[in-house]
Amino acid sequence: KQEVTQIPAALSVPEGENLVLNCSFTDSAIYNLQWFRQDPGKGLTSLLLIQSSQREQTSGRLNASLDKSSGRSTLYIAASQPGDSATYLCAVNTGNQFYFGTGTSLTVIP
Amino acid sequence: DADVTQTPRNRITKTGKRIMLECSQTKGHDRMYWYRQDPGLGLQLIYYSFDVKDINKGEISDGYSVSRQAQAKFSLSLESAIPNQTALYFCATSDPETRDIHGYTFGSGTRLTVV
Numbered sequence: 001k002q003e004v005t006q007i008p009a010a011l012s013v014p015e016g017e018n019l020v021l022n023c024s025f026t027d028s029a030i031y032n033l034q035w036f037r038q039d040p041g042k043g044l045t046s047l048l049l050i051q052s053s054q055r056e057q058t059s060g061r062l063n064a065s066l067d068k069s070s071g072r073s074t075l076y077i078a079a080s081q082p083g084d085s086a087t088y089l090c091a092v093n094t095g096n097q098f099y100f101g102t103g104t105s106l107t108v109i110p
Numbered sequence: 111d112a113d114v115t116q117t118p119r120n121r122i123t124k125t126g127k128r129i130m131l132e133c134s135q136t137k138g139h140d141r142m143y144w145y146r147q148d149p150g151l152g153l154q155l156i157y158y159s160f161d162v163k164d165i166n167k168g169e170i171s172d173g174y175s176v177s178r179q180a181q182a183k184f185s186l187s188l189e190s191a192i193p194n195q196t197a198l199y200f201c202a203t204s205d206p207e208t209r210d211i212h213g214y215t216f217g218s219g220t221r222l223t224v225v
Binding site: 004034036041042043044045046049089091093096097098100101102103 | 153
């Protein structure tokens with residue numbers, strides 16, 4: 001069974017700082033990997049999806065990378081803002097389903 | 111209107127009651143999923159469906175059943191609710207052929223409390 005781990009579980013940074021969130025997975029046979037944002041008590045908002053053949057994907061201040069052979073993905077957030085405060089979830093698609101990590105709770109301090 | 115709509119948004123029910131959670135989508139996706147989210151455990155897959163005639167169990171299907179009434183509708187039922195089914199439930203859709211950066215769309219969730 002695919003296992004997805006996100007480290008750290010929680011992170012606090014001052015506004016304006018660049019930061020990296022980490023995701024690791026145990027089985028490199030993946031279809032794609034997706035990063036989501038979840039605000040407290042709310043649904044999941046898709047941020048970026050990386051296909052297994054890609055190494056990175058960018059959207060605005062966000063950049064996600066994928067190293068399938070080592071089972072790792074990172075989400076880079078540039079120039080963090082208080083509005084970025086949320087839980088960030090990584091999900092790995094094996095073809096039939098997504099396996100989710102437990103998330104990193106990010107707080108950006110004004 | 112949201113792409114994926116879940117009803118109800120919140121529900122409190124008693125142990126032993128039957129309850130249905132509904133999901134409808136306007137994405138035109140064939141694949142639909144039901145997940146539950148518990149604090150500290152992440153999201154776990156309950157059931158998934160790749161088309162109207164294709165229903166599959168996920169990791170934690172015991173105590174749940176589903177119905178795919180149409181391409182756009184996928185309902186989750188708890189036949190006899192128990193307190194440890196208290197959780198946040200999400201419906202999601204996907205299109206495996208998409209090359210869009212957003213491949214997987216979630217509803218806003220149903221918060222279910224079983225007392």
